[in-house]
Amino acid sequence: MLRYIVRRALNIIIVLFGMTLFVFLLLHLAPGSPVYRLVGELGTAADIAELERQFGLDQPLPVQYLRFITDAVQGDLGTSVIYRTSASSLLFDRLPATIELTLTATFITILVAVPIGILMSIRRGTWVEHLGTLVTISGVSIPSFWLGIMLIIIFSVELGWFATSGKGPPLTDGIVLLFYGEPQSLLETARRLALPAVTLSAFQMAFLSRLTRSSILEELGQNYVLAARARGLPRFLVITKHALRNALLPILTVFGLELGSLIGGAVITEGVFAWPGVGQLIFQAVSGRDYPLAQAGILIVGTFVVLTSFLVDLTYGLVDPRIRYS
């Protein structure tokens, strides 16, 4: 197991290295000097040269890259043009809100998608499967920004059940207060969290249901399932206890990879719901052309994705010894 962890860790170092190189090159190979945006329209050639010297932009590219990396490792990802403060501290302040949103979305996804997938595989060829197919194919096809706006129109504007935007008190506070007999805080949190969480999870929910269905169906063709059925075990038990357990591994693998797109999707969802997270900050940075902030955001989200997939990988290693040794 230790060798497996070390090998995976080396791999993510290579990936992180590649990612910083990608973002760095994009920033530096782009047409026009980055300081143009700092000096604005009125800057003279001398101003630009002076700023380039200050920022070390007159140095050769490899030297600049080395500085970029050493700064990044120390948590310095540049300065936001809009907010005029450190990009990394801005982003880290927003991280808890994004984690709250994505974890809730993941929770909803798993809670809804796995049962739907099982149901679709049990009830093949019936209206249950047809309905499930329709719902899941809609889920993977619907653009999240539009789904979010439609949910706001229906549930906030027309019915008034949920808030249109913003974030309530932290979810963890709400849960703690619930045990002290004060559900108000949790209700307020839910009133604001429900719509963005559902919007963000829609694609994953549909995707995971389809995946669960097809992996279970694949397992159902295996001999051990036929043997269990031949011994007279009820079909429901064979599916939940035998097939699901073996189907879980491919489900985990693909879902682990998909977590990245969940975090990426947060950019749009948080923008639509004015959810004060990393995604909304990137959304603002993009629309306000705040390049340093946008780039820092992409680096942090990318690192987050890489670390998540590392954790998912380690989990497989624990669940399935075959993976460790391959």
Place this chain on the structure above:
Amino acid sequence: MSGRELDKARRLFSESRVLQACVTFLLLVVALAIAAPLLPILDPTAQDLSRVLRPPFWMAGATSEHPFGTDYLGRDLLSRMIWGSRVSLTVGVGAVAVAALIGVPLGIIAPYVGGRADELIMRSFDVILSIPNLLIAIAVLLALGASLPVLILVLGLRSTVWYARTLRAKVLSVREEQYVKAARAAGLGPVRIMAQHILPNTIAPIIVLSTIYIGLMIVVESGLSFLGLTKVQISWGFMVAESREYIATSWWTAAFPGLCIYLTVVSVNILGDFVRDVFDPRLQAGFE
């Protein structure tokens, strides 16, 4: 396509009303997009501030001139939706074409040749896949400036990875087949083996992947248009973004263009499921 697959396609198509409806809808969208300049519709950019936010035909206050209503500048929504389809279709098809043109040769040659280059390519794929699709596109559009060709290239190049990965698995298994070994023993060169024996085996996954990816690319493009990153004047995603402030009073301005995206992508995905069912009998198996 073999005769058996053709028979199966014909049977599945005639059985499913939903599929027929989707194909009809897609043909209609493509036809309207191509014929947009010739159609007797209003100018999609003509503003009329005396007729802003008019509702669609079944609601009170509608005018026959604007069957789907008007937006906040009084522009005709129907005409804008027809013109907007051009961006989505161009990006969807364009990005998939880029991905296939680069991904297919890469996915066949790299694993067949193997060695250091193959290893390096797989490693760089890991890097590319670690950054979410949307964020790569945002980063590149910000750095290189927003334009449709850049967008098509970015989305296409990123999807190249999936083509190469999918084909790689196929190539590695086909390479060990008896008939490939026989061809090699008979003295055929690697180029002929790849072109004549390996490529035909990869046609089915290429078609399946391409259909699914057209839908995915349209969704990503609409998201970027919504963020205002594609710099196109008329697109479905941007139309939704423009009407965001008016949803409390005029829901249709956001609902209709989004519905266009949704219906188009659903149709493409249902078509994709059909194509996969035709080519991949394994997914039909299972016990009952």
